[in-house]
Amino acid sequence: MDDEVLESEEQAGDLNRAMLSFMKHHGNLRSEPDAVMSAYFRQCAISLNASALADAAAFLARTRLAGGKADRERALRMRKLLALMMTCGHYDGSGDFALRVGLPAKSGVGGGILAVMPEVASIAVWSPNLDQHGNSILGVRALEMLVHRTGWSVFGPPGARDT
Incomplete structure (x- = not known):
């Protein structure tokens, strides 16, 4: 896990959070937006x-x-x-x-x-x-x-x- 990338993604995720809230509002997201964002940020920070x-x-x-x-x-x-x-x-x-x-x-x-x-x-x-x-x-x-x-x-x- 690249901690620097993880921190950067967490700080710059406003647009993604907004889109997830929009999806949740319209019934297109079953999980809580924060849980989805956390998983997404961690996937972005995998180091290979x-x-x-x-x-x-x-x-x-x-x-x-x-x-x-x-x-x-x-x-x-x-x-x-x-x-x-x-x-x-x-x-x-x-x-x-x-x-x-x-x-x-x-x-x-x-x-x-x-x-x-x-x-x-x-x-x-x-x-x-x-x-x-x-x-x-x-x-x-x-x-x-x-x-x-x-x-x-x-x-x-x-x-x-x-x-």
């Missing part, structure tokens, strides 16, 4: 290196629908999660990240980014300098370069005009 993060998320890359009913249901849940990562994983920079990188990914306040190429790999990068949206500047660039070299974008390899 890039290798451990990639290993911890390797299960996200398994999205095949073949197999029994339980396997298909698990794969469908993974696809839903990856869709959320693709559309929301980089805050207000999610659209730009999807265009530039083309991988489902989630950034963290500490500068880490976890990305997934379905059925191929889970990838983690880290660099602490963040852009205006709270995403790692060098992490995004590293993933962009990786995708360019490997063609791993879910949208297909970059075309000649993308270089």
Whole structure:
């Protein structure tokens, strides 16, 4: 647990608290907002290196629908999660990240980014300098370069005009 990140998240959580109160008011939250916030802050403050993060998320890359009913249901849940990562994983920079990188990914306040190429790999990068949206500047660039070299974008390899 990174105590500095935990303290920072707890001090800057007003918007998250407001959203949770709004959700509670409309019956979309079963737990108490303070309990949810505490769990969220602790999750934000988990300290891992890039290798451990990639290993911890390797299960996200398994999205095949073949197999029994339980396997298909698990794969469908993974696809839903990856869709959320693709559309929301980089805050207000999610659209730009999807265009530039083309991988489902989630950034963290500490500068880490976890990305997934379905059925191929889970990838983690880290660099602490963040852009205006709270995403790692060098992490995004590293993933962009990786995708360019490997063609791993879910949208297909970059075309000649993308270089």
